Amino acid sequence: GESVGLHLPTLSVQEGDNSIINCAYSNSASDYFIWYKQESGKGPQFIIDIRSNMDKRQGQRVTVLLNKTVKHLSLQIAATQPGDSAVYFCAENDAGNQFYFGTGTSLTVIP
């Protein structure tokens, strides 16, 4: 999983397989989380978000799971496609104005 300060983790998956990208956070006061996708040469793109009163939220081909007990967040991508290749960031907010971002995980989809 990703954590602020570490070099970029990488994940390679076969096209059609499911991908799981993990994120650990340290602030127990964080109550809002976002996953972003950043393709090469582009800005981060919002994928899905979740608030702390939920432990799971589903979107189109993506699911975010939140485990507040161990302060862990994951992004699951179903039937991964080549277009899913990108860097994925988690961001956390503790009801303040700022978000705190991890360094990201680089996902490579092998055709």
Next chain:
Amino acid sequence: GAGVSQSPSNKVTEKGKDVELRCDPISGHTALYWYRQSLGQGLEFLIYFQGNSAPDKSGLPSDRFSAERTGGSVSTLTIQRTQQEDSAVYLCASGRAGGQTQYFGPGTRLLVL
């Protein structure tokens, strides 16, 4: 609808020159953030604007960096006397309010020679 736009998309400058980067947020968004992203790194917070309130400048790395937001909309980030270590992608994001979902622009890629 229109997203966050930034200009220029790329900027090459010489060490010691000043640069101005522009951000046009999504219409109606009162929160605006500037971040810096170095190669392979996460997002480094620089400055935050919320409506007409005083900006949060706590992330600006030195007094060579400044930003303003005119009329609660367009923002410019100015870097004076650029240094090679300023080379990075500068990202702008806007949101309906602080702590709400942020939407990012495409970034300005700055290269200081």
